[in-house]
Amino acid sequence: MVSIDICICTFRRPSLADTLRSIAVLETAGHAVRIVIADNDAAPSAQPLVDELAAELPFPVRYVHAPAANICIARNACLDAADADYVAFIDDDEVVTPGWLVALVSQSERSGASAVLGPVRAIYGDDAPAWMVRGDFHSTLPVFVSGRIRTGYTCNMLIRWSAPFHSLRFDLALGRSGGEDTDFFYRLAALGGAIDYAPDAVVEEPVPAERATMAWLVRRRLRFGQTHGMLMDTSPLRSLPLVAAKISYCCVMTGFTAFSPVLRRRNWLRAVLHMGVARGILGLRQAEHYGLPAAP
Known part of the structure; x- marks a missing residue:
């Protein structure tokens, strides 16, 4: 039996209620579970909802006000509040399946991995384009390189909260641009942490209408690539020619697959990813996508 803190960062999302209700019916296999919620709004706007739902939950809940409008502030507040054997992260617009937590812990116990990732299954609305649904462009899975996972994401993960990893925190400089989770897992791996998959x-995760566009996918891939390029330990003169070759190849493949609505877009997004890598290698400033002012 182990203890687990399930951490959720939130920013003005009513969908947090669905997230918490899905956690309420989790299978726990006897593990001790606590929920930590970090509210990243300038005002503690999520507290009334959390207080209301806490009475419905079979697990203790800790609410932390962690202003403002920088996701890393909220993530670090969760880590500062954590005191369990494991820390899990999910997003405030996701719902978990009943066996989610047990699957993560079981995989970590079997493999001894320091962190375990799970899949995020995109749920498309009726108005999503047919090519997007067919290609499933929004689901999240780990990327294997030579049979190993080199980095990860925080929308579905579990980490052993013990030395030396409990000293890790998210980089505040990436809290508006994104890429903070990629950077976090690179540093976990540098400390000797192995990353596994359950x-x-x-x-x-439902896909809202504003994300069900090619423009949103392009911005996302560009940011992914730029974060990766920024973290690459290599000189521009050595790496840029290879990146340029990959961009060229993906552009050619985009042309060759022009007849396919899915393959054409997939190849173009790969080209955009490598364009982002080039931007990161060159040290160009990342665009800010998160934590921007919005009406409550």
């Missing part, structure tokens, strides 16, 4: 640890 395919049965499924969470589901």
